[in-house]
Amino acid sequence: MMHFLTSSFQSLATQTGPSFWLPESVSNFAPTVDGDFYFVYWVSIFFLVLITALLIIFMWKFSAPEGQKATSQNDHNLILEIAWTGIPVILSLMMFWYGYKGYVAMATPPSNAMVITAEAAKWSWNFSYPASGTVVSGASEDFNEIRNALRTGDLTAEQAAEREAKVLEKAGLHVPVNTPVQVNVLAADVLHSLFIPAFRVKKDCVPGRIGQLWFEATEPGVYSLYCSEYCGQGHSAMHSKVVVHPSQEDFDKWLAVAASYDEALPFPELGEIVWKRKGCVSCHSLDGANKTGPTWKGLFGSERKYTENGTLGSAIADESYIEESIRYPMKKISDGYTGQMPVVKLTDKEILWVTEFIKSLR
Numbered sequence: 001m002m003h004f005l006t007s008s009f010q011s012l013a014t015q016t017g018p019s020f021w022l023p024e025s026v027s028n029f030a031p032t033v034d035g036d037f038y039f040v041y042w043v044s045i046f047f048l049v050l051i052t053a054l055l056i057i058f059m060w061k062f063s064a065p066e067g068q069k070a071t072s073q074n075d076h077n078l079i080l081e082i083a084w085t086g087i088p089v090i091l092s093l094m095m096f097w098y099g100y101k102g103y104v105a106m107a108t109p110p111s112n113a114m115v116i117t118a119e120a121a122k123w124s125w126n127f128s129y130p131a132s133g134t135v136v137s138g139a140s141e142d143f144n145e146i147r148n149a150l151r152t153g154d155l156t157a158e159q160a161a162e163r164e165a166k167v168l169e170k171a172g173l174h175v176p177v178n179t180p181v182q183v184n185v186l187a188a189d190v191l192h193s194l195f196i197p198a199f200r201v202k203k204d205c206v207p208g209r210i211g212q213l214w215f216e217a218t219e220p221g222v223y224s225l226y227c228s229e230y231c232g233q234g235h236s237a238m239h240s241k242v243v244v245h246p247s248q249e250d251f252d253k254w255l256a257v258a259a260s261y262d263e264a265l266p267f268p269e270l271g272e273i274v275w276k277r278k279g280c281v282s283c284h285s286l287d288g289a290n291k292t293g294p295t296w297k298g299l300f301g302s303e304r305k306y307t308e309n310g311t312l313g314s315a316i317a318d319e320s321y322i323e324e325s326i327r328y329p330m331k332k333i334s335d336g337y338t339g340q341m342p343v344v345k346l347t348d349k350e351i352l353w354v355t356e357f358i359k360s361l362r
């Protein structure tokens with residue numbers, strides 16, 4: 001009977017498109033999670049209706065004329081009491097059992113899963129593919145720009161989709177379809193949480209701890225991914241996309257492109273790509289506006305005041321000052337800022353390009 005119940009609730013949930021309550025349902029876990037949801041949902045509706053209806057009927061049926069004292073003929077009914085204790089206990093245990101079984105399945109990634117690391121930092125994602133050493137940006141900033149332009153009418157839906165597709169050529173979380181994927185989740189600074197609604201998976205990113213989630217995407221497409229733990233000023237902008245590729249070959253092709261820099265470009269342009277891809281964009285502006293970190297406009301060659309080990313100092317922002325600021329962000333803290341810059345591991349080349357980019361903003 002239990003099996004019959006779950007499978008009938010699951011069949012309610014087998015559609016892959018979004019439903020009234022839930023988004024698209026496109027992972028191995030989605031049908032079971034949705035089945036559990038609808039089970040709890042219909043049990044709640046059933047009792048809400050039953051209890052409310054009885055309440056109203058009894059109020060009407062047993063009301064006495066004004067002034068008459070209330071009397072009760074029945075103060076005890078064994079069968080009724082067993083029923084209203086036993087049925088809820090059985091229902092709660094069923095809910096616990098389905099939840100527990102689902103939790104165990106979600107907490108144990110298969111050993112043949114493809115491993116990806118997702119690192120959350122204020123306020124963007126980085127995805128790395130250890131098998132190939134590739135790091136790819138979550139590109140929150142680009143997606144936000146597109147979203148805002150769509151809202152203000154500067155882009156049509158079609159143009160926005162085109163721009164988004166362009167960003168996704170290099171950014172976002174990419175996975176092949178029908179392949180178990182294990183995502184190790186890290187946090188560079190504060191609590192974040194990785195949430196992919198269409199897959200029904202979510203995992204908190206806790207600094208100093210390696211969390212895990214896994215899934216198998218069942219339908220090629222592009223789905224939302226975002227942070228679901230309030231993590232400060234830029235929290236609502238911390239969203240990205242999951243791209244499910246129709247085949248392993250298609251995914252491999254993407255990975256080769258995403259990993260590469262077009263090194264024929266001028267250094268400042270490569271530096272601008274690093275600024276976006278490695279998340280510097282969320283704290284450093286190019287237009288003179290100070291965000292969480294100082295703007296890069298006019299930074300190069302200017303005199304910087306800072307605190308190092310509690311003592312004040314100053315220096316001209318030259319190549320070595322910039323390199324040190326990137327490699328050891330907590331060493332010299334610029335005046336007017338707090339030590340909020342994460343250690344972002346850049347290659348020597350990337351540091352060179354970023355430096356040239358900052359130079360070009362003089």
Ligand code: HEC
Nearest residue numbers: 278279280283292293294325329332333334337340341344
């Ligand atoms: C979470 C916000 C944040 C991110 C992301 C971030 N920074 Fe910073 N950055 C800061 C803050 C805050 C400071 C000033 C405090 C300090 O000196 O550490 C700073 C300072 C700097 C400085 C020194 C500027 C000065 O005035 O002394 C450089 C250079 C720099 N960051 C480069 C980078 C690069 C390159 C990246 C991307 C790989 C990056 N930052 C990512 C917040 C951030």
Ligand SMILES: [Cu+2]
Nearest residue numbers: 192227231238
């Ligand atoms: Cu966050």
